[in-house]
Amino acid sequence: MGLVVVGGQAAGLSAASRARRIDQSLDITVLEKGSRISYGACGLPYFIEGQVRKLDDLTVYTPDFFERDRNIRIRANAEVVAVEHPKREIVLQTGERVRYDRLVWAAGARPKLRFTDPRVFDFHTAIDAERLQRFLDELRPKTAAIVGGSYIGLEMVTALRARGLKVELFEATDSLLQRHDSHLTALVAKRLERCCVMVRFNTRVADPSSLPHDLILATAGLAPNVEALAAAGAEIGRSGALRVSDRCETTLHGVYAAGDCCETDHIVTNRPAWIPLGTTANKMGRVAGANAAGRRDRFQGIAGTSIVRVCGLGVASTGLSEAQARAEGFHPVVARIEAKSKPKYFLGRPLHVELIADSGSGRLLGGSVVGDDGALARIDVIATALAARMKVEDLAAVDFAYTPPFAPVMEPLLIVAQQLLKDLGRSAW
């Protein structure tokens, strides 16, 4: 049986590898339109910042490794332009046809707009990063505008400040990180101000070329790569990404999809959501690959858990913000505390923790953790609580570890959970 995978990064290669592990007899081909496979796009901002010396350091596995160790055929520079599902055939840009029995579509997403002005850059692929690096090295720009206050925009603020540029950030709405969260936004904006970054909220940049800066980075807006599969009849969700079942199967029988090109169920709302992230791509890829190889694995959904470093500040969130919870029909109650990540004598740093629950049921809906130290561990606990559909009282009863070099005696998550219980009228200190 022939399995064809379209897309040679996180989702596609996870799918191909998982399928191979399950079925040694499959004939597996990965078609990738670019020349590089298996590199971590998440590392690209750190290449610009200077923490990653060369792009090749971001490569996880080489094509040779897949061919030799996993018996997976890798075809780079092979762009798929059409899928003829009734014939089980893929058409490449060259006109060549490739047959499949099962197909995994893992074509990712792309920036919505591309620009021709040599001062204006996208930042999505290794090629974009290479071009930007060359521009920075050769032309030594002094000022930069970043359009879009999502996590990629904020990572690039950090990278370009580290390279000594004067940076201005333009955001079309009044909030950062697409959570409609004024509290989180204020904390991040304060750090940006401290790092001498000018933030322009409610400023939609229709034409980046109109900005006077030496360098303009357009990071706003992604579009899922779904066109060929949509033309073949696969259903598209409200977000514009592919609809898939919890088995990662599209509405075309035998065609699976995973990663940035797909919607998936949100574990808090139980509705489809499109939150393209690397962790999701890897996990969905594994499920899509397993099922394409004949298993019946299930992808359990996402909470949109993420963390980003903004000029040294860890900014982490999971589940719904207060505004998102309200828009989804919940009645959210929010507790916010500031605590220390460790005791004072171990140089504990301020940690801002927000926890949100539904007022009727007490079920946890989401949270955020912001601080220079300790944000990751706490957000992962909240994410685990969401996955377990915990109520506030369940979190307040967790037995957390304590020793001064790592944590304060009163764990910030317990303080915020106690506060939330109090606000919900379920218990008092």
Ligand SMILES: Cc1cc2nc3c(=O)[nH]c(=O)nc-3n(C[C@H](O)[C@H](O)[C@H](O)COP(=O)(O)OP(=O)(O)OC[C@H]3O[C@@H](n4cnc5c(N)ncnc54)[C@H](O)[C@@H]3O)c2cc1C
């Ligand atoms: C700068 C940056 C930083 C990021 N940081 C983080 C982070 O810190 N944490 C996190 O969780 N996520 C992060 N992400 C997101 C993460 O990289 C993506 O979610 C992940 O790469 C998605 O994997 P994917 O395989 O679905 O898609 P992609 O990585 O986009 O891969 C899809 C592949 O399909 C190929 N392709 C597309 N169309 C075709 C076609 N027609 N024919 C053949 N091949 C095709 C593309 O060339 C591409 O190589 C970051 C992304 C960027 C750009």
